[in-house]
Amino acid sequence: MKTIIVQGMHCGACEKLIKMELEDSGxxxxxxxxxxxxxxxxxxxxxxxxxxxxxxAEIKKIIDNMEGYSTx
Amino acid sequence: MQEKxxxxxxxxxxxxxxxxxxxxxxxxxxxxxxxxxxxxxxRIEYDGHVPRVKxxxxxxxSDGYSFSETRQKETRDPLVYFQDGKGIxxxxxxxxxxxxxxxxxxxxxFVLWLIEKTGAASYVTLADNxxxxxxxxxxxxxxxxxxxxxxxxxxxxxxxxWNDQYGYDVSTKTKMIPHxxxxxxxxxxxxxxxxxxxxxxxxIAFENVTVYSIITLLVSAIMFLIxxxxxxxxxxxxxxxxxxxxxxxxxxxxxxxxxxxxxxAIGAGTILLPCGFTLIVQGIALTSGSFTRGALMMGxxxxxxxxxxxxxxxxxxxxxxxxxxxxxxxxYAGVVLVIFALYNVNGQMNVLGYPSVSDVFAKAxxxxxxxxxxxxxxxxxxxxxxxxxxxxxxxSSPTIKAGVPTKLVVDNQGIQGCGVFLSARGLMNGFxxxxxxxxxxDLGTPKKGIYKITCSMGMVPPVTxxxx
Numbered sequence: 449m450k451t452i453i454v455q456g457m458h459c460g461a462c463e464k465l466i467k468m469e470l471e472d473s474g475x476x477x478x479x480x481x482x483x484x485x486x487x488x489x490x491x492x493x494x495x496x497x498x499x500x501x502x503x504x505a506e507i508k509k510i511i512d513n514m515e516g517y518s519t520x
Numbered sequence: 521m522q523e524k525x526x527x528x529x530x531x532x533x534x535x536x537x538x539x540x541x542x543x544x545x546x547x548x549x550x551x552x553x554x555x556x557x558x559x560x561x562x563r564i565e566y567d568g569h570v571p572r573v574k575x576x577x578x579x580x581x582s583d584g585y586s587f588s589e590t591r592q593k594e595t596r597d598p599l600v601y602f603q604d605g606k607g608i609x610x611x612x613x614x615x616x617x618x619x620x621x622x623x624x625x626x627x628x629x630f631v632l633w634l635i636e637k638t639g640a641a642s643y644v645t646l647a648d649n650x651x652x653x654x655x656x657x658x659x660x661x662x663x664x665x666x667x668x669x670x671x672x673x674x675x676x677x678x679x680x681x682w683n684d685q686y687g688y689d690v691s692t693k694t695k696m697i698p699h700x701x702x703x704x705x706x707x708x709x710x711x712x713x714x715x716x717x718x719x720x721x722x723x724i725a726f727e728n729v730t731v732y733s734i735i736t737l738l739v740s741a742i743m744f745l746i747x748x749x750x751x752x753x754x755x756x757x758x759x760x761x762x763x764x765x766x767x768x769x770x771x772x773x774x775x776x777x778x779x780x781x782x783x784x785a786i787g788a789g790t791i792l793l794p795c796g797f798t799l800i801v802q803g804i805a806l807t808s809g810s811f812t813r814g815a816l817m818m819g820x821x822x823x824x825x826x827x828x829x830x831x832x833x834x835x836x837x838x839x840x841x842x843x844x845x846x847x848x849x850x851x852y853a854g855v856v857l858v859i860f861a862l863y864n865v866n867g868q869m870n871v872l873g874y875p876s877v878s879d880v881f882a883k884a885x886x887x888x889x890x891x892x893x894x895x896x897x898x899x900x901x902x903x904x905x906x907x908x909x910x911x912x913x914x915x916s917s918p919t920i921k922a923g924v925p926t927k928l929v930v931d932n933q934g935i936q937g938c939g940v941f942l943s944a945r946g947l948m949n950g951f952x953x954x955x956x957x958x959x960x961x962d963l964g965t966p967k968k969g970i971y972k973i974t975c976s977m978g979m980v981p982p983v984t985x986x987x988x
Contacts, residue, residue, distance in 0.1 A: 461535035461583065468542055487691050516534065 449480075450495040450504060453520040454511055457484060457491030462517070466493075469514060475507050521551060523563060524570045530585040531557045543579060547571055558749070560591070631664075652820045655801065659824020662797030670793050670977075671825070672832050673860035674739060675702065676853050677746040678786065679836040692837050698783040699833040703826050705787025710822040711815045713791055717805040718814020729945045732976070733868045735792055740864040747857030797821075799941045799976050803953045867978030873945050873971050878981050883913075891917040901926040903963070903985060905973070907935035907942075907954055912973060912983045919986045922968045928961040930954055941976035947985070951976045 457466065463482045470476040478499040483492045495504065508519040531537065537555040540562055544553045552565040564570055571579075576587040599614045663672075682698045791798070801821045805814035836853060869876035894902040894916050901924050904916040912930075920926060930942065932954045941951040947963045966987045974982040 459533060459535060461533065461539045464583065465535050465539045465542065468539070487694070489694065 449497065450499050452493040452495065452504065452508060452511070454491045454493060454517055455520065456489055456517040458486045458489040459484065462491065466491075466511060466514070466517065469510055470507060473506065473510060475503060475510070478503055478507065521565055521567055522570070523565050525561050525563050526573065526576065526587045526589065527591045528555070528560055528562055528585055528587055530580075530583070531555070531560065533557065536583075536585070539583065540580065540585065544571065562587075650804075652816055655817050655820040656824040658797065658801065659821040660827055661824075662821070663825035663828035670736070670739070670860070670864060671790050672829060673743045673857055673864070674786070674790065674793075675699075675829055675832055676836060676857050676860075677743050678702070678783070679833060679853075682783075683837065692834070695837045696833065699830065699837075701781075701783040702787035702833075703829065705784035706790055706822050706826070707787075707819060708784075709788035709791045710818040713802070714805045714818025715811040715815035717802060718808040718817075719811040729871060729943050729950060729976075732792075733871050733945075736864055736868050736977075739793065740861040740868070743857050743864070744861035747854045747861055749854065751851050751854030751858065797825075797938070799938075799951060800953065803941075863979070864977075867974075870972050870974040870978030870982040871943050871945060871976070876978075876982075878974075878978075879984070882981055882984070891919070893917045893920045896927070899925070902929055903927070904929045904931070905983060906931045906933055907939060908933040910936050910939055910979075911981055912939070912942075914983045918984060919988060920966065922987045923965050926963040926966055928963050928973070930959040930961065932956050932959060935980075937979070938975040938977040939980045942973065943976050943978075944971055944973040944985075946971045947973070 454466065457463065463484060467476050467479065467482075470479065478495045480494045480496050482494070485491065493507070495507075511517050511519050528540070531540070534557065537557055540555040541553040544550050544562070544564060549566045549568040549570070550564055551567060553562060555562040573587045573589060576585075580587070599611055599618065601609055601611065603609045678698070683695060798821075801818055805817045808814045808817060839853070866876045866878060870878055894904065896902055901920045902916060903914070903920060903926065905928070906913045906915055907930050912935075926947075928944070928947070932940075934956070935954060940954050942954055942961075943951050944963075946969060947966055948961060952959070952961055968987050971985045971987065972982040973985060974980050
């Protein structure tokens with residue numbers, strides 16, 4: 449399964465915010481579930497098996513453009 | 521365009537603000553939204569239809585936010601209440617809790633007062649040949665006394681913003697990151713300035729008392745308003761004294777990579793504040809004649825100040841562990857900030873030579889204002905003063921003649937704290953570093969007016985000189 453690590457993501461509001469942003473580009477459907485590590489201020493997006501590399505890159509780009517978050 | 525403010529409970533971090541803003545901006549008619557965690561509000565600018573409380577509650581139910589048109593007051597157990605048959609009763613549990621909090625606040629003030637009164641500063645005297653350990657000890661004393669009113673106050677104001685942005689569920693270690701950058705900025709600026717002062721000497725000495733005063737007054741005004749905000753004074757909330765959101769959200773975001781430039785820059789900027797102790801060390805660094813020695817002197821001094829300031833930062837982070845504790849801490853920290861700000865403003869009124877609260881409590885001069893000014897053999901008027909403890913005592917006439925060459929003679933018998941750096945705006949330029957023993961300061965030919973002689977921070981009760 450493909451994953452994206454998001455630095456700065458620390459709570460449910462962050463998760464929802466990122467999902468809303470992805471929703472605007474129709475990419476939210478690739479996110480299957482999210483794990484959040486509050487103490488580390490880090491989240492992991494677990495993407496569906498059908499997510500292509502192009503979509504992964506696009507998701508990363510959107511998140512990187514959001515203030516306070518960055519992907520690894 | 522119309523505006524509506526709703527009150528929110530349940531927000532805990534900067535992402536909550538963004539989430540609310542982003543969601544509301546999707547509504548037709550909503551033109552702009554600004555949510556504020558610190559104030560617990562959302563301000564909506566709209567045309568036509570504005571979302572109602574029940575809409576908002578519905579949309580954000582799963583996020584745990586609750587909206588209202590008026591601020592939700594916490595229900596607290598009353599300290600005093602009326603009971604049928606028993607009359608007026610005092611809740612002993614509430615009383616015990618309140619007394620315990622008051623005791624803690626009083627203890628903080630008592631410790632600060634005790635340090636100032638014991639004259640700890642006089643036991644740590646600096647000279648250009650002092651060891652670096654002495655500079656460290658001097659910094660420690662500075663951080664516990666009058667400098668705490670200024671730098672500690674700024675730190676408290678900033679901590680409110682930093683804590684708000686991180687929210688309640690983040691570890692102390694993470695919340696201390698901006699503090700580390702703040703102190704890093706201080707260390708960097710002080711070491712650099714110390715080195716440069718040591719290298720180029722007097723060429724870049726800070727001489728303008730008015731500029732120092734204006735900086736301090738501006739900082740104090742912001743501290744005052746933030747203090748009132750923190751204490752929960754309603755009308756101040758509309759001023760929205762916070763760092764720009766693009767900055768605070770970055771601070772709250774990726775704690776390592778982004779956004780810590782601001783705490784660093786503010787920390788570095790504290791070098792512009794006229795804390796008396798800092799001026800003393802700067803003065804000594806000036807005479808060191810070496811970049812390394814000047815940098816080490818200032819570096820050790822700032823490391824000393826760091827300990828009490830880190831304690832203030834840690835206390836504020838601990839105080840914001842949960843909403844209840846956060847509000848209580850915010851209230852008391854707000855009160856402390858307001859006191860610090862007023863103390864600083866009063867001091868700067870003295871430095872600028874304007875009326876202040878200090879005038880009300882000023883000791884009457886022992887010599888009548890009608891007494892003839894003392895004149896030396898060269899025909900110069902002499903204003904003489906003794907500087908001891910934390911006061912200046914005038915030993916000559918408080919009234920002198922205008923247009924006559926004048927000297928100020930200060931007998932330093934062990935002045936402490938900022939008192940070592942004397943200011944007399946209008947009578948002389950800059951601050952004068954008082955050496956132990958007799959100090960003769962040329963005041964030129966003073967113009968008519970009323971002048972105040974005080975320390976660089978205006979905290980030593982001023983001596984008023986009338987030139988006529």
